[in-house]
């Protein structure tokens with residue numbers, strides 16, 4: 001049976017995501033790699049994403065729908081191989097789900113606007129950040145819009 005919370009169309013609270021595009025359309029709209037991560041909750045290989053070490057100031061938006069998700073100001077060097085943030089831009093820009101897929105319980109982060117997979121959130125790892133959270137985000141799930149000077 002399909003788990004409604006994990007099918008990318010329904011939020012954990014049962015409400016639909018505002019951007020509802022069927023999977024066939026997503027397939028056409030996204031590249032194959034983007035589709036695998038954003039719509040099939042895949043993970044890009046560590047240290048391969050284009051934003052792992054990016055320091056450019058700006059806003060990271062959802063690559064699927066353009067919803068603003070993270071600020072470069074909350075990006076930090078986690079050395080884990082994926083872009084890492086200590087907080088999303090706003091609490092309601094992202095939806096959290098329980099992910100039991102890897103024999104452990106992880107917290108999955110999805111775009112609150114279209115339900116696309118972004119990455120996972122880890123807490124209490126001892127990083128020297130204001131929240132002690134690591135939002136471990138696939139580069140391919142987001143797009144950086146550089147700030148204008």
Ligand SMILES: [Zn+2]
Pocket residue numbers: 062063064065066067111112113114115116
């Ligand atoms: Zn989105």
